[in-house]
Amino acid sequence: MSRSAWRFRSFGISRVWFLGLLLAWSCSAPAGETLRARASALSPVPNLEPDPTNRVSENLSAARFGQALFFAPGLSGEGELSCASCHQPEAGFTDNAAVSLGNEAGQRNAPTVLDSAYERWFFRDGRADTLWGQGLQPLESSLEMAGSRTGTVRFLLARPDLRKAYSEVFDNTLESFDAVQLPEHARPVFGEAGHPHALAWDALDPAVRANIDRVFANLGKALAAYERKLVSGLSPFDLWAAGEKNAISVSAQRGFELFVDSAGCLRCHSGPRFTDGEFHNLGVPPRGGGSPWDPARFEGARRVRVDPFGSAGIHSDDPEGDRSLATRTLRVSGEDWGAFKTPSLRNVARTGPYMHAGQFATLHEVLSYYSTLEGAMTGGHHAEQTLQAADLTDRQIDDLVAFLESLTTADPPADLLGPPASH
Ligand code: HEC
Ligand code: HEC
Known part of the structure; x- marks a missing residue:
């Protein structure tokens, strides 16, 4: 081998090393500022708006x-x-x-x-x-x-x-x-x-x-x-989004990056409460096996339109408002069969088991499902075409779980956690 060829090769090898290092670095420490800017768009949860359908909502x-x-x-x-x-x-x-x-x-x-x-x-x-x-x-x-x-x-x-x-x-x-x-x-x-x-x-x-x-x-x-x-109050995630660098672990930061990017979670779990408030069919198999039987939104949409205690009903304090308009004009289609509401992910670490019938005991089980969609019931019942296997490694699953755990908040004030003092 000539000297120049050797030099050329060694340069090539060191360049590979350098790129490898860069890659390893970028994987372990998510690009801090841009990622936090994305986090601050999802934090904190805004104050609750008054509910015009309930005249005592603030009383x-x-x-x-x-x-x-x-x-x-x-x-x-x-x-x-x-x-x-x-x-x-x-x-x-x-x-x-x-x-x-x-x-x-x-x-x-x-x-x-x-x-x-x-x-x-x-x-x-x-x-x-x-x-x-x-x-x-x-x-x-x-x-x-x-x-x-x-x-x-x-x-x-x-x-x-x-x-x-x-x-x-x-x-x-x-x-x-x-x-x-x-x-x-x-x-x-x-x-x-x-x-x-x-x-x-x-x-x-x-x-x-x-x-x-x-x-x-x-x-x-x-x-x-x-x-x-x-x-709920602020979670570690909110503190991190507000600029407190070490409020959540590096693993949770990587999990957040996956959540908003390649894992595609934000598509349905959007906004500061991590929900689009709408209904999707994830094909989660029913508890105890068998074919899916729960019509979910298909039935729910029909029932909400005739609920006498709904926003458009005679007991509502705002029967002509936006909410009632949306309900009165609600359309039901076959797509709604088996579609469940996207749950908020705030405090999700405390609310297991998961999914509409508690099919999964832990967040790891939920993430394993999203990773492979193994057992998904897609046949026959209009299961959503848009959900694709996220194909996650074990470490990515751990990172996503760490991120979900960073959404846990302190409890509301203690005087709200039992019957009021004089009763
Ligand atoms: C197509 C919309 C959609 C996408 C994409 C999606 N989810 Fe969900 N998610 C839902 C719906 C709908 C449910 C509730 C399903 C049910 O009740 O059967 C749910 C449930 C969950 C739950 C259980 C919450 C509970 O209280 O039971 C977790 C955790 C979760 N999703 C996290 C994620 C993560 C992490 C990702 C990204 C890998 C993701 N989701 C992607 C719509 C989606
Ligand atoms: C036997 C257990 C049980 C009791 C008692 C019960 N709930 Fe529930 N609650 C549930 C279940 C199960 C659901 C979900 C049912 C469904 O989605 O079909 C639910 C749903 C809810 C929701 C909806 C949350 C959401 O995100 O949509 C609220 C709010 C709620 N319950 C408040 C109450 C109130 C107020 C009472 C007392 C008047 C009450 N619950 C009594 C089990 C119960």
Whole structure:
């Protein structure tokens, strides 16, 4: 080999070395400033807008009343379950179960109530479009609290403290029941005209029914006023986005870069809450195997349009507003079959198991699914064509999990995490 050829080769080798080093460096330390600029576009979560459909959404007495209701077991049919049974403050306002155990075993995983006031649609299938209307559904669901609107009115009537709170915040409708003998349970039951609750409901005077509905809607509005206080604070990710260099680990920084770039997560988990608020079919196989059976948004979109406690309904305080317009003009298509709401990823490390039926126990399992889409049920049911296997290495999965863990925040103030002091 001639000297010059050797020199040429050695130059070539050192150049390869140098490029290799550069590559290794750029992989381990994501380009700091530009990445943080992207982070600051996703942080912090803005303040909550007032809810025009709920005239007491900002009312402190209503929030306090709602807080008492949230923790009151007497609201359920059997008097044993409260909202807090499945949305436990110490468990990130979830129950950490795959699917919730209410009056009967449920079919869906309980999402957190923290920050739920920011949601555009409520429930995993979006079958409610107001926070106050949402809370009324578990009260009457046989899977959840198995109560009835009439039962809740009776409960308020029997509790002098709550009765007083209701009258102070709302109106004197409760007094109208003094002269009426209310059945223990009565409510409309969709599709089951012969249900004992439905028969009792039909037997009531229409004026009494209207008053029951009025109190029931207001109860939801008080619950919502409380839930609106359950907003999360800053996470390590927010501190990092604001310029605190070491607030999150280098692994979490690499995870964030993957999240916004090559892994494609931002497409659906967009904005400061990391959700587009819309519905997608990821093809996650049902719990226990078999074919997908949950119609999800296909059913939810149909139900939200006829919800009497929705934004366009007679109990709404803004029936002509933007929200109700969107609901009234909502279209349902075959694409909605099996599509679930994109969950916010804030506090996600606290809210496992994951997906609509708790199919995955850990964030690692979720990421392994996104990596390979192994077992995805794409056949037949219009599964979204846009989701592609992210093809992640083990280290990339660890990095993404580290990033998701950096979205955990402190709890709301302690005085909101149990029944209000005087109740
Ligand atoms: C038996 C357990 C259980 C009880 C009791 C319960 N929930 Fe839930 N909650 C769930 C489950 C499960 C879901 C998801 C159901 C679905 O998407 O179909 C849910 C959904 C929600 C959501 C929607 C969050 C979102 O992101 O869309 C809110 C808010 C909520 N519940 C508040 C309440 C309130 C208020 C009460 C009391 C009136 C209550 N829950 C009682 C289990 C429960
Ligand atoms: C096509 C839209 C879409 C993309 C892309 C997407 N997600 Fe999701 N994500 C969703 C939907 C929808 C759900 C809920 C699915 C369900 O309930 O069955 C979800 C659920 C999750 C959950 C579980 C949250 C919970 O509370 O159960 C995590 C964690 C998550 N996604 C992280 C990611 C990450 C990380 C990426 C990128 C690798 C990503 N997602 C890409 C739409 C998407």
